[in-house]
Amino acid sequence: MISEHASPLATLGGEDSGGQNVYVAELARRLGAMGHPVDVFTRRDDEGLPEVVPFSEGVRVVNVSAGPARAVPKDEIFGFMPEFRNAFYRFAADEDAGYDLVHANFWMSGWVACEARRDLGLPFAQTFHALGEVKKREQGDADTSPPERKAAEMRIVEEADRILATCPAEVEELTTLYGADPARLSLVPCGVDGETFRPVDRRAARQALGLPDVPTVVYVGRIVPRKGVDALIRAFALLPPDLGARLVVVGGEPGPGPSPEAARLSDLAAALGVLERVTFVGSRPQGELRGYYGAADVAVSVPHYEPFGMTPLEAMACATPVVGSRVGGIKWSVADGETGLLVPPKDPGALAGRLARLLPDAPLLERMGRAARRRVEECFTWERVAVGAEAAFSEAAGATSGAAQTAR
Template sequence: MQRIAMISEHASPLASVGSVDSGGQNVYVAHLARQLGKSGYLVDVFTRRDKALLPDVVAFAPNVRVVHVPAGPAVFVPKEQLLSFMPAFGDSMVDFMRRDAIGYDVLHANFFMSGVAAMRAREVLDIPLVMTFHALGKVRRLHQGSADGFPDNRFEIEDELVRHADRVVAECPQDLDDLATLYGGDPERIDIVPCGFDEEEFAPLDRAEARRALDWDADVFTVLQLGRLVPRKGIDNVIRAIGHLRRDFRIPARLYVVGGNAEQPSVEATPEIGRLQGVADEAGVSDCVTFVGRRRRSQLCHFYSASDVFVTTPWYEPFGITPVEAMACGVPVVGADVGGIRSTVVDGETGYLVPPHAPEALADRLARLAGDRALARRMGAAGLQRAHANYTWMSVARTMEQVYARVMRAERPARRVAA
């Protein structure tokens, strides 16, 4: 049985998705590891110990364990402040591998800081490295400017990882293009492997029943925004679009925003809610924008299925799992024409693509769907078909297995990355 060491320094598969620093990467690591385990691989997920009482090793799924690695204080630390702990993370991971006499066939690092730790293990133990970035520092800086809290040496580290990892995984065509143009990555050494959705978690439910379960109005045109509540997700753009929808198109829409750092929405737990409430007040829609709070993944299918349309308009999105989950629930998606959303949402077929900072354009597309429910149903059905054809975790894992097979067959010289 082949053994995979999956490294995810800040994104544990055990974390509550939707809270601070917990989002798509957590979902990706959890589901890819679980699916690989189902396929017979032995998978250890190495993540930083952020609580003192966490056990060293946790059984997560059949053939899958989570290993809590000591590196820095055993408390939550924002991911932007974790880089200095990565050498210790790498050394502790090597110690674990040596102590347990476990031979790994592949190291799969997720995010650039995991790459730093993984390279230390690669140098000492001569294990091939597959690198998935999930987000690229140079692209993030272009979109966020001074709001980007990561240090500048992230760029140098990513440059070296692109050059020296045995294979690099891009999550979509735009990701591959960014790796090639901004980092000089060799397309021959880059594989495209998307993210996916869990067929047991996400499937269409009857809309009327889903709305009754959530105590939503049965007839109001309802828009859903779901995910982490951070500025780059563009939720303010969605709120302003609801204002245009009501004023310019006379459509009494309602917006539900699911996500945050606690189940009960509050500014204290999730400061971004305060900013967004201010946006809603300015747009004159505070009466029809509801902040729901964080919800368990087992509950999300009801929110997707109860909605007339799912909207996500971030400035930057390396892939974006939520549009795929919405499509898997048979819901049309209106998404920003950026990153991975550009490849998952087919404009005019499974929904619409719009510019990321254009609430008027977003309102126009929402008005089309509100005015033509048959069109919305056709788009939802097309999205459901597309999700199953391209984005199940089983198909994602099968593609990743091919990447692992390539690196295990290839010869590899020793390499070093900056720390």
């Protein structure tokens, strides 16, 4: 597996660390447990990291020296990828058993996989995690992707032996925006650990976190503009005051002090007169998130756009209904009217209306929470994801492309 900027070892919550880190870590862990040895190649961003770090049964993380050994924004990494490729080649040459397949995560890793397919005859499967053309469409001038991204993505779509799309919306985007061959696409979603994220007693969770026993809305995720937390705060300000609701915002840059975006959101809450009912708790370790989901009546995830969206699954696994944006993977994972409700992005009024409908209705919340947990168990466990990925990887490894045949 190649994941140039998203290491399984990284601390979650930063600008460039989140769902992809979780996906790579959890999928690698499950594949290793299924008997498939996995090496995860990622860029060394700390001089103190050894080259090889044992991660779990059958899984190692290989820290590749490419560019400076420090954190670099992911949109500035592509210039280091030839060095990354060469280091990967050297490491692969020293492995007696060799590799059967490359699984590339994100477009820069896909570029390395294309090179390895050409030079080493290694078949590869691709998970994009985000598509440049969608990002450009949604962010416009704010998109900081390097100019090489489009050509690299088009090359990946043309050369990959298998592409793992995480939701039906991505299948549509790959076929319409990139001309991908539907016959080479596999629908393999992201997943959630149902043991880490599981139902807890709501009142006990609130007490443990020092939260009042009142209707509670939670947001968990990165604090960046596209996540729509400002729309959530504006919606919260529109709720009837007699509802007595509280909003808990979990996320931010690891380390001391609020990020500029967190400070902006706090100022917005103050300007709207709701700061006393909004709690910003900052970044929290993965192991603590279950308590926040469990303490909430409703979890909210209303990004402007979202390739998949991991936090709605985490909330649903905790039997907490989700109000989510009708975008990307969220409009698939959240069953509208069954496990939560969907709203248009950037629409505080619609969001406030859905919250005002749900928060006073305890029987509806209970029913949706049970359905949410059931949907996760039926569709989105990491075990199910790993089985789907294994099938896609078998397709890729058995591809009859010229490069793969040459390698054999």
